[in-house]
Amino acid sequence: DAGVxxxxxxxxxxxxxxxxxxCKPISGHxxxxxxxxxxxxxxxxxxxxNNNVPIDDSGMPEDRFSAKMPNASFxxxxxxxxxxxxxxxxxxxxxxxxxxxxxxxxxxxFGEGSWLTVV
Amino acid sequence: xxxxxxxxxxxxxxxxxxxxxNCDYTNSMFxxxxxxxxxxxxxxxxxxxxxxxxxxxxxxxxxxFLNKSAKHLSLHIxxxxxxxxxxxxxxxxxxxxxxxxxFGTGTRLQVTL
Numbered sequence: 001d002a003g004v005x006x007x008x009x010x011x012x013x014x015x016x017x018x019x020x021x022x023c024k025p026i027s028g029h030x031x032x033x034x035x036x037x038x039x040x041x042x043x044x045x046x047x048x049x050n051n052n053v054p055i056d057d058s059g060m061p062e063d064r065f066s067a068k069m070p071n072a073s074f075x076x077x078x079x080x081x082x083x084x085x086x087x088x089x090x091x092x093x094x095x096x097x098x099x100x101x102x103x104x105x106x107x108x109x110f111g112e113g114s115w116l117t118v119v
Numbered sequence: 120x121x122x123x124x125x126x127x128x129x130x131x132x133x134x135x136x137x138x139x140x141n142c143d144y145t146n147s148m149f150x151x152x153x154x155x156x157x158x159x160x161x162x163x164x165x166x167x168x169x170x171x172x173x174x175x176x177x178x179x180x181x182x183x184f185l186n187k188s189a190k191h192l193s194l195h196i197x198x199x200x201x202x203x204x205x206x207x208x209x210x211x212x213x214x215x216x217x218x219x220x221x222f223g224t225g226t227r228l229q230v231t232l
Contacts, residue, residue: 004162035222039224040224041121042121042125042208042222042224042225043163043210044222045220045221091162091163093162107153107165107168108165108220109162110162110163110164111162112160112161112162113160113161113162
């Protein structure tokens with residue numbers, strides 16, 4: 001089975017430009033997460049969708065960030081306008097159900113990440 | 120505020136020896152703890168977990184220990200192998216759910232020959 005698929009894998013853009021990151025979750029998973037990885041803060045949850053509905057977006061840093069999930073197999077994370085401090089690795093992850101119970105060995109499955117550099 | 124802390128950004132261990140990765144947390148309401156492993160250019164993958172009602176969980180070469188009174192957990196890898204070289208993230212969950220995972224900043228483990 002295909003895992004979580006993210007695109008682009010690498011993106012270099014100029015400050016002020018719009019950036020769109022894409023994610024295809026694992027088929028049948030109905031929870032989707034966007035994370036950002038930085039050296040200082042590790043993996044931070046930006047937003048969490050369940051059944052295509054945003055449940056918790058408290059981690060979205062500011063209004064320049066927005067995320068959508070128009071259907072069960074696709075999500076986007078958009079940054080407009082981008083700034084150098086947005087440079088990071090952005091991970092999309094999915095899990096089988098709302099608040100999938102992690103203790104039983106179920107877990108969230110990460111994509112390979114999108115490396116964003118804003119110059 | 121970092122609720123989950125990994126104070127050692129890196130660790131170097133000789134092959135065959137024990138690797139001990141540490142993690143501290145501040146929220147006493149966390150009830151599940153997990154470790155993820157991440158290779159370069161890949162996403163993190165689940166390694167091992169432990170419930171707050173236990174103090175130890177073992178899976179092959181990997182053992183996680185939980186000290187609730189100290190709000191501390193550790194991952195032991197015995198014996199360490201070069202393929203274990205990766206970044207290890209500690210994560211804690213409220214209500215045991217994926218939607219409430221809080222990650223630490225990671226520890227880079229280098230297993231040398």
